[in-house]
Amino acid sequence: MLFNPAIETLPLPKLRKLQNERLRNLVNYVYDRVPFYRQQFDEVGLQPSQIKGIDDLPLLPFTNKQDLRNNYPFGLLAVPRAEISRIHCSSGTTGKPTVVGYTAGDIDIFSEVVARSLAAGGCKPGMMLQNGYGYGLFTGGLGLHYGAEKLGMTIVPVSGGMTERQLMLLQDFKPDVLCCTPSYAQTLAEELQKREIPLESLNLRYALLGAEPWTETIRQHVQNGLGLQATNIYGLSEIIGPGVSQEDVEEPGSGSYVWEDHFYPEIVDKDTGEVLPEGELGVLVLTTLTKRGMPLIRYRTNDITNLFYDQCGKRTHIKMGPIKGRADGMLIIRGVNLFYTQVEEVLQMFEHLTPHYQLIVSREGTMDEVEVHVEVSEKLLRALDLQHISIVELCRFPVLSELSATFGKRLKENTGLTMKVTLKVTGEIPRSEGGKLNRVVDNRQVY
Ligand code: ADP
Ligand code: K
8 A cells, every 4th residue: 555655656757856856945954054064065165056956965975973973962953942842862872872853844754754654564544553662762662653643553552572461462452563673573473482372363464673684584484473474664763763764565575665755865885985876785875855853964874775776666766675784883782773882982981891892792582682701801810819710710709790790780871781791811802913803793694
């Protein structure tokens, strides 16, 4: 089903015309209202009038996550704070989150693109949606919620986690649709099997899964385990939240439609920033053509993918492939964004831990696990007269088990994630031998 057929099938020349108009408005709008953009344009000697349409996009400088951080919390707003009707943050970071502000009009756009996404994923008005995305600062919960309302669905706003309750509601309320992260959908599938709950006691037909990368193997697992058809929903808070692109349930595995009347996509070379031709893999860059609260121009998502037109598709909008990886070392753990530098920041607070560390990421069943390997300083080992001890014995010393527990607690406070801490003796963690050192060992093989 198409939620907005007029726009979703708008002939390409008309779509371009609309995008050109919107981009021209946008550059004037931000130049007048956001000092950051005025300065950025002035620095490269760019007049808003030079931008006639999307063909001129390469003239515009990129923006990135650091620009949001530098302008924390409200420096990039293009309207007075009082005109912002909602604030969200990017998941994970509790240190300095990435803040985004929406006007009432932006919330309408958000609902519109999520409604389109839900419809593309198989949803129809009147169907019941169990929303297992987290409610709160994270865009997932409320984003899906408002979109489902716009489409005319019945929403069960259960939020993330609480597996026992999710399973109960799936059986008692019999929702048609499930939204959550793909790894959580796997958990639900496994728990059903463990409890020998027959699929017939459920009524699930569709799932829209996103917020983290996933594969065809996971799709098969979820589809078989929950008895439904699963599609991919992609998005990021900076641009709007989930609903930047969405797979059509009748065109599985052939990419996701980007709602490009609102979010104009480009693929650029990770190093040179040069725009790459259709089909080639590179960094996805997005421009919000219509948002008014905090518009972003040529935002580097750091997600690696490609763009292509699907001739047999039922929409005219361009498609993007699945996310192949990240250009910036960001990890996504159970849907939560984690930069390994956050671990580094915590490490700096501990006198008796060396700056050497390693993150080992694995997937136990359906749950992502992070193990942090850190070294105890030689000074502390000497003070405790433990220089010659083996690692297995380290944790038997109260001072050390306390150190590891406190470190774990700080990590949790700073990243929102529970990680397993393993103490090592000085010198045990691999050092760079000239080349790039892999601080992160990701054994999940998701990308
Ligand atoms: P979200 O609310 O979607 O988690 P965040 O801003 O916290 O938004 O995280 C956005 C990032 O999550 C994206 O840049 C991308 O790396 C990842 N992501 C979101 N959806 C998907 C998806 N369907 N497939 C792969 N990665 C995704
Ligand atoms: K995410």
